[in-house]
Amino acid sequence: MVSRDEVMAALAAVPGPDGRASLPESGAVSGVTIRDGKVFAAIAIDPARARAMEPMREKAEAAIRAIPGVTAAVVTLTAEQARGVASPGHGAQGAPPRRHGRPSEPLPGVKHIIAVASGKGGVGKSTIACNLAVGLTRLGLKVGVLDADLFGPSMPRLFGINAKPGLAPDGQKLLPIESFGVKVMSIGFLIEEGAPVVWRGPMVISALNQLLREVVWGELDALIVDMPPGTGDVQLTMAQNVPLAGAVIVSTPQDLALIDARRGIAMFGKVEVPILGVVENMSYFVCPHCGGRTDVFSHGGARREAEKLGVPFLGEAPLDIAIRANSDDGRPVVATMPESAQANAMIEIARRVADTLAAGAPGAKPAPRIRILD
Ligand code: ADP
Numbered sequence: 359m360v361s362r363d364e365v366m367a368a369l370a371a372v373p374g375p376d377g378r379a380s381l382p383e384s385g386a387v388s389g390v391t392i393r394d395g396k397v398f399a400a401i402a403i404d405p406a407r408a409r410a411m412e413p414m415r416e417k418a419e420a421a422i423r424a425i426p427g428v429t430a431a432v433v434t435l436t437a438e439q440a441r442g443v444a445s446p447g448h449g450a451q452g453a454p455p456r457r458h459g460r461p462s463e464p465l466p467g468v469k470h471i472i473a474v475a476s477g478k479g480g481v482g483k484s485t486i487a488c489n490l491a492v493g494l495t496r497l498g499l500k501v502g503v504l505d506a507d508l509f510g511p512s513m514p515r516l517f518g519i520n521a522k523p524g525l526a527p528d529g530q531k532l533l534p535i536e537s538f539g540v541k542v543m544s545i546g547f548l549i550e551e552g553a554p555v556v557w558r559g560p561m562v563i564s565a566l567n568q569l570l571r572e573v574v575w576g577e578l579d580a581l582i583v584d585m586p587p588g589t590g591d592v593q594l595t596m597a598q599n600v601p602l603a604g605a606v607i608v609s610t611p612q613d614l615a616l617i618d619a620r621r622g623i624a625m626f627g628k629v630e631v632p633i634l635g636v637v638e639n640m641s642y643f644v645c646p647h648c649g650g651r652t653d654v655f656s657h658g659g660a661r662r663e664a665e666k667l668g669v670p671f672l673g674e675a676p677l678d679i680a681i682r683a684n685s686d687d688g689r690p691v692v693a694t695m696p697e698s699a700q701a702n703a704m705i706e707i708a709r710r711v712a713d714t715l716a717a718g719a720p721g722a723k724p725a726p727r728i729r730i731l732d
Pocket residue numbers: 476478479480481482483484485486512587639640675676677678679681682683685686
């Protein structure tokens with residue numbers, strides 16, 4: 359059994375971020391996880407120096423790999439809150455490197471990459487992403503989920519996954535974890551839960567590329583990417599660096615959320631990613647006792663807004679206790695209550711997404727350019 363002490367001893371030979379103190383002395387190493395000879399670790403760095411830190415990351419990986427008994431090592435670069443960089447979602451410091459046009463490099467074997475995004479947190483973006491993925495499998499598609507919500511990865515919980523990903527026989531790539539027929543990879547598998555991490559431009563690209571390209575996805579019809587909520591630099595960087603077929607925007611009916619949703623649409627417009635459509639979540643409330651329906655938040659706002667903006671409306675999901683309780687238990691309603699009204703609502707959304715993809719819409723119609731008046 360490889361121990362954490364052995365890992366730290368091996369890392370003592372590698373100079374840390376300042377080039378003087380060793381990695382363990384620098385205090386930059388976190389999230390050391392060891393499973394069956396496979397070692398995962400994170401090094402906290404100044405995000406502005408992410409590219410310059412890449413050789414250090416490689417040396418750390420090599421040092422860990424050289425420990426007898428270690429079969430593979432994965433080291434990622436992260437940044438700590440304490441280092442005083444901008445708060446997530448607000449681009450106060452340095453915009454990410456601007457890329458014009460669509461990213462060119464597709465992901466081999468993956469037909470469509472779809473972002474699920476929202477203008478703000480808490481609207482049920484991840485819940486919709488999870489059920490959309492399972493819904494697409496029910497329609498016969500091969501589906502993966504990449505949980506790129508760096509600020510609050512929730513796919514491990516939503517899919518009920520408590521394991522760490524294994525490594526492929528080549529010892530380099532990670533294997534996604536299959537749950538409810540969906541291949542799942544989450545940033546949450548690689549960073550310590552609750553660790554305060556701030557991600558910015560270059561690090562986001564590095565982490566994203568690892569999750570996208572150093573994972574054995576196999577053949578997929580659709581890879582759903584659960585984006586971080588909001589429309590700051592990190593989100594823009596992601597939208598620019600993933601070869602997206604299109605984006606699904608999740609909103610609640612409240613006006614405020616719709617303003618946020620418009621920001622989301624505008625962000626994808628900036629990087630010329632087509633909007634597949636808008637989903638209205640928590641659209642109406644169905645009483646678990648009497649079955650009566652209440653439009654808590656003036657239902658229908660997202661549909662009207664989508665029409666106004668000229669983007670498709672993909673459907674609505676109710677505000678429902680079973681959705682919340684099952685989601686929190688890692689039991690997506692589409693899989694665990696397959697005949698329910700809640701599951702049907704989600705499957706309708708999946709069907710519209712699948713139809714849009716089949717119709718070849720992605721790429722045909724970039725998101726409208728929307729100006730947000732503050
Ligand atoms: P986001 O990804 O937008 O931050 P989540 O998917 O994590 O949002 O959802 C936030 C909370 O709302 C979770 O507790 C989730 O179970 C709950 N939730 C999401 N959608 C619904 C819904 N349609 N009905 C009831 N609860 C929901």
